[in-house]
Amino acid sequence: MRIVSCHRSWLWLLLMVGAGPMVGWAVPPEAGPPADVLKRLAAEDFKERQGGQDALLAWGRRRPKEGMEWLYRHATTETDPEIRRRCLGALREMVMDTYRREGEGYIGIMMQAVAAVVPGDAGNRFGVRITFVVPGGPAAKAGLPVxxxxxxxxxxIWRDADAVQDLQKWIRARKPGSKITLKVLRGNAVADVEVTLDRRPPEVERLLPFGDMPDAGRLQREAEEAYFQDWLEKRKARK
Incomplete structure (x- = not known):
């Protein structure tokens, strides 16, 4: 009977240990990036430094929460200005990962609903005529012309004049970075055009009603920088 009891005690202990860390047991903290990555950040060769920053970013993306904290700490406390700059650059890219996942999809065109004749479809059809393509925007990158x-x-597909509103709503319901396929009439055929959506810049709604044609690249850069600076201020306030 004692032997059985002893076996049961050991079985109970093994099950408890296998279930996870026990109360009071120390859990080692998350390690930083490999030492060779840090050495590369301060290398003489520019390509080596850039490669080190890329490796640092890849390391951080595998553990976003810990990675961003580590990068912020070293971007603000490292004595070597080059290492600080490289850590800040990697941190910015990680913050931009968050930025690009948020918000509404954006294609970068102005449009007008028009009646359309589509090969192979005898029914009434409407389409969306592109009247302006924002330079540097997703539509421009995909080669969509005015x-x-x-x-x-x-x-x-659209069979009434609500085509523009429907397309706008459909695009804005998608996340930045999403790939969409548009059916574009080219001669007597319909071609598939893939477009990768950006995040909709907040200034677009303000500029377009006044006829100002926004520079998508500039608006995106300004919006991204504002988002990053806001992130830094909030992180600094947490101490």
Whole structure:
């Protein structure tokens, strides 16, 4: 009977240990990036320093919470200005990862609903005529031209003049970084055009009603920098 009791006691202990850390047991803290990465940040060769920053960013992205804290701490306390700058650069990219996941999708065009004749479809169809392409925006990068006619988006087609409102709503419901497929009429055929959406800059709504044509690249850079500076201020306030 004693032997059975002893075996049960050991079994109970093994189950408790296997279930996870026991109260009072020390859990080692998250280690920083490999030492060779830090050495590369201060290397003489520019490509080596850039490679070190890329490796640091990859390390941080594998553990976002701990990585951002580590990068912030070293970006503000390192004595070597080059290491501080590289840590800040990697931190900015990680904060931008968060920024790009938030907000609404943005394609960067002005548009007008028009009646359309689509090959293979005898029914009434409407399309979206592109009247302006924001330089540097997603549509421009995808090669969509002014005058182009969009006759579908994903599995959507339009049979009334609400095409513009429907397309706008559909795009804005998607996250920045999403890839969408637009059906574009080219001659007597419909071509698929893939577009990678950006995050919608807040200034777009303010500028367009007044006829100002926004520079998408500039607006995105300004919005990203403002977001990063706000993140830094909030993190600094936490101490």
């Amino acid at each position: 005058g182009g006619l969009i006759v579908g988006a994903g599995d959507r």
